[in-house]
Amino acid sequence: MSAALTIRPCPDPAVWDEAIWSLPRGNVFASWMWGAYKGRIGWDVTRLVVRDASEAPVALIQYQVKRRGFVRFVLLQGCPLLTEKGEKHADAVVALFLEHLALGRLDLVAVSFEHFQSDAILLALLGHGFVPAQSAKYFTLELDLTGGTEPLLQAMDQRWRKALRKAERNPDLTTRFLTDLDERLAAFDAFWEMYGALQAQKGFRDSLNGPLFRDLVARDPHHRILEVREKGERVLIRIAHVSGRRFTDFYTASNDRARACAAPTLAVWRFVEQAHAEGRRTFDFGGIDPANNRGVFEFKHGLSKTPALSGPRWIYGRTPRLRDAAAAFLSYR
Missing domain, CATH: 3.40.630.30 (Gcn5-related N-acetyltransferase (GNAT))
Structure with a gap:
C-alpha cells in the first residue's frame, strides 16, 4: 500500500495552513505558527504532505526533531492528520512516515494528539508497535x-x-x-x-x-x-x-x-x-x-x-526495551 503513496516536504506557510485548517481536526499544534515557535526554541521542524497516486493529499505531518549526539528524539503534536481520503490509508501513512525517518536503534518518536486523533490513525499506530504513555498530567x-x-x-x-x-x-x-x-x-x-x-x-x-x-x-x-x-x-x-x-x-x-x-x-x-x-x-x-x-x-x-x-502520548522506537522504558518514564514523571 505504501508504494502507492508519496511523501514530500511542504515549504509554503500559506499552502500548509490552508490544508491544515480545511480539515475537521485542524489545530494550532499542527499549524505553521506552532512549528515556527518550536523552531525558535531549538527544534528542527519539518512539514510533510502524503499524497496518493492521483496527487490528492491523504495526510499532513509536522514533526520536530532534537538531537543529542547520535540520538534523535522526534515529536509530533496535533498530528498526523488524515484527510477524508486518507482514512483508508492510515496504516500506509504511518509505515511511509517511519520509512522517511530512517530511525536509528536509539532514536525515539512521540506522538501527542492533543485531542485531535482519529480512530484510523490510532489503530495504525498500534499496528506499527507504538505504545501508550499515560499520565495524570494529561x-x-x-x-x-x-x-x-x-x-x-x-x-x-x-x-x-x-x-x-x-x-x-x-x-x-x-x-x-x-x-x-x-x-x-x-x-x-x-x-x-x-x-x-x-x-x-x-x-x-x-x-x-x-x-x-x-x-x-x-x-x-x-x-x-x-x-x-x-x-x-x-x-x-x-x-x-x-x-x-x-x-x-x-x-x-x-x-x-x-x-x-x-x-x-x-x-x-x-x-x-x-x-x-x-x-x-x-x-x-x-x-x-x-x-x-x-x-x-x-x-x-x-x-x-x-x-x-488529551493523551496518551504514543511512543515508538526500533529497540523495544528502550521504547518501553521511555513510555514508563513519561507515565511517571
Whole structure:
C-alpha cells in the first residue's frame, strides 16, 4: 500500500495552513505558527504532505526533531492528520512516515494528539508497535457547549455563580477581546510581566518562552486574547486557542487585584460565552493538576465536573526495551 503513496516536504506557510485548517481536526499544534515557535526554541521542524497516486493529499505531518549526539528524539503534536481520503490509508501513512525517518536503534518518536486523533490513525499506530504513555498530567476538564450557556449557569457551583454575579455587577470591571495587532502585542507584554511575577511568587517553572512566542501568538487568528481591566488598569490577560469544535484555555496571568474583583471568574465565563458564540462544541480548561495545584483545580471544578484526556502520548522506537522504558518514564514523571 505504501508504494502507492508519496511523501514530500511542504515549504509554503500559506499552502500548509490552508490544508491544515480545511480539515475537521485542524489545530494550532499542527499549524505553521506552532512549528515556527518550536523552531525558535531549538527544534528542527519539518512539514510533510502524503499524497496518493492521483496527487490528492491523504495526510499532513509536522514533526520536530532534537538531537543529542547520535540520538534523535522526534515529536509530533496535533498530528498526523488524515484527510477524508486518507482514512483508508492510515496504516500506509504511518509505515511511509517511519520509512522517511530512517530511525536509528536509539532514536525515539512521540506522538501527542492533543485531542485531535482519529480512530484510523490510532489503530495504525498500534499496528506499527507504538505504545501508550499515560499520565495524570494529561487530564483536563471540559464543558459541553451544545446546549448553550444557560444550563452551565444553572449547574455551576454556588460560589462560582456568586463570584460571577459580583464581577458582572462591578462597573469598574471591563473585558475585551483584542483584535488589533498593536493591542494584542501590548497585552502579551503585560501578560508576560504578570506571568513572570507569578512564577517568582509561586515558584513554578514553565517551558513557554514569551519573547519568542509574542509576535506569533499576536498575529495568529486562531488565538483569542482577552483583557480584563479594573478602572482602566489591566488586571488579567487570558489566552486561548481554537479549532473547529474546540475552544481551549491556554495561558493566563493576573496581578494582585484580579482575585479581589473576581476577574478570573469573569474571564473564564467570557471565554465560555465566546466559544458558544463561535459555534464551538467544547470548552477545554487546558489541563488540571489536583494533586499539586489544588487551588486552580478547585476554581475550574466549580464550573466543570467532566474530566477528559488529551493523551496518551504514543511512543515508538526500533529497540523495544528502550521504547518501553521511555513510555514508563513519561507515565511517571
